[in-house]
Amino acid sequence: MEESSILKAQDIFKRLSANIETVIKGQKDCIRYILAGFASGGHILLQDNPGTGKTTLAKALAKSIDAHFKRIQFTPDLLPSDILGVSIFDPTQKVFKLHKGPVFTHILLADEINRASPRTQSALLEAMAEGQVSIDGNLLSLDDLFFVIATQNPVESRGTYPLPEAQMDRFAMQLKLGYVAKEDEVAILSEQRLNHPIHTIASCVSLKEVSTLREQVNQVFISRELQDYIVDLVNATREKPGVLLGASPRASIALMKTAAALALFDSQGFVTPDHIQEIAISVIAHRLVLDPQSRFSGVTARFVVEDILKSIPVPV
Numbered sequence: 001m002e003e004s005s006i007l008k009a010q011d012i013f014k015r016l017s018a019n020i021e022t023v024i025k026g027q028k029d030c031i032r033y034i035l036a037g038f039a040s041g042g043h044i045l046l047q048d049n050p051g052t053g054k055t056t057l058a059k060a061l062a063k064s065i066d067a068h069f070k071r072i073q074f075t076p077d078l079l080p081s082d083i084l085g086v087s088i089f090d091p092t093q094k095v096f097k098l099h100k101g102p103v104f105t106h107i108l109l110a111d112e113i114n115r116a117s118p119r120t121q122s123a124l125l126e127a128m129a130e131g132q133v134s135i136d137g138n139l140l141s142l143d144d145l146f147f148v149i150a151t152q153n154p155v156e157s158r159g160t161y162p163l164p165e166a167q168m169d170r171f172a173m174q175l176k177l178g179y180v181a182k183e184d185e186v187a188i189l190s191e192q193r194l195n196h197p198i199h200t201i202a203s204c205v206s207l208k209e210v211s212t213l214r215e216q217v218n219q220v221f222i223s224r225e226l227q228d229y230i231v232d233l234v235n236a237t238r239e240k241p242g243v244l245l246g247a248s249p250r251a252s253i254a255l256m257k258t259a260a261a262l263a264l265f266d267s268q269g270f271v272t273p274d275h276i277q278e279i280a281i282s283v284i285a286h287r288l289v290l291d292p293q294s295r296f297s298g299v300t301a302r303f304v305v306e307d308i309l310k311s312i313p314v315p316v
Helices: 004-019 030-039 054-064 081-082 118-130 165-170 181-190 207-220 225-241 249-265 273-287 292-298 301-311
Strands: 044-045 069-073 085-089 094-101 107-109 133-137 138-141 146-154 173-175 242-243
Touching: 004 030, 004 054, 004 133, 004 249, 004 273, 030 044, 030 133, 030 249, 044 054, 054 069, 054 107, 054 146, 069 273, 081 085, 081 118, 085 107, 085 133, 107 133, 107 181, 107 225, 146 173, 146 249, 165 273, 173 273, 181 301, 207 249, 225 249, 225 301, 249 273
Parallel strands: 044 146, 044 173, 069 107, 107 146
Antiparallel strands: 085 094, 133 138
8 A cells, every 4th residue: 555545544534533623522532433433434333421422523523524414313203214215295296206314415423323213223224234225115325425423322221222233233333432531521611611612613524535535444454364363353252151142244344444444544554453452342342242141240242352352362
């Protein structure tokens, strides 16, 4: 991979990261991982406590790119047609006309996705996995840039529907923001005394640059040994005691692509074991289903992946 291409990709990443950080304080690592998922063509699930900035982060990313952005506030009465669209009869022309839903955009914010019914949640499955939707028997393609960033609150159970395994597997990564340090929170208070900085943020990257970035991620070299390492990590989740459902081959692909994006952000044209290990938990853990006894014993999916990372030999 040419050095000029690497430098160009890193410049796009730096501009996006710096722009988002003007709104989101103290979340440098999380921003890095979200941009890695975005650059590699994956979708992101942000799960954290209320008020930690999940929605603001999603909006800051969307506003940083000169792209179409739409937001869906998921509620129990939301219907699949509210997401995908619907054909409505036009009495004047005596034909059905398709009114496209918010899924026809570049960046889609699915806010509090677990508040919608399973039927409505499943409306996104085809869109996220295949970049297309089926409406009234017609197959419609979405934009090549189509990117979903969803949020959910883990502490609110009333009126929510847990995302099914098939839906969780569509997300390349699940990330948590957490609470920021005291000095960062003070900076947030100072900046929002008069106006929220999200209202003044402007785009800093074009659609063409995003397309170029995604093409360059695909050109990052990954050795056969590291591909074997990725498969060994994912395969270990299927054989681990206490795990009812291990990670799928989709997890292997997501891990490879997000690691390639991280390598590019670090000015490297090749993936290293460090890049894989850095992102492995965020890519794999949310896809695992533990048996009741393991959960009762306090075992978490994150702990399972950490244990696998320690047990699988790293290629030299």
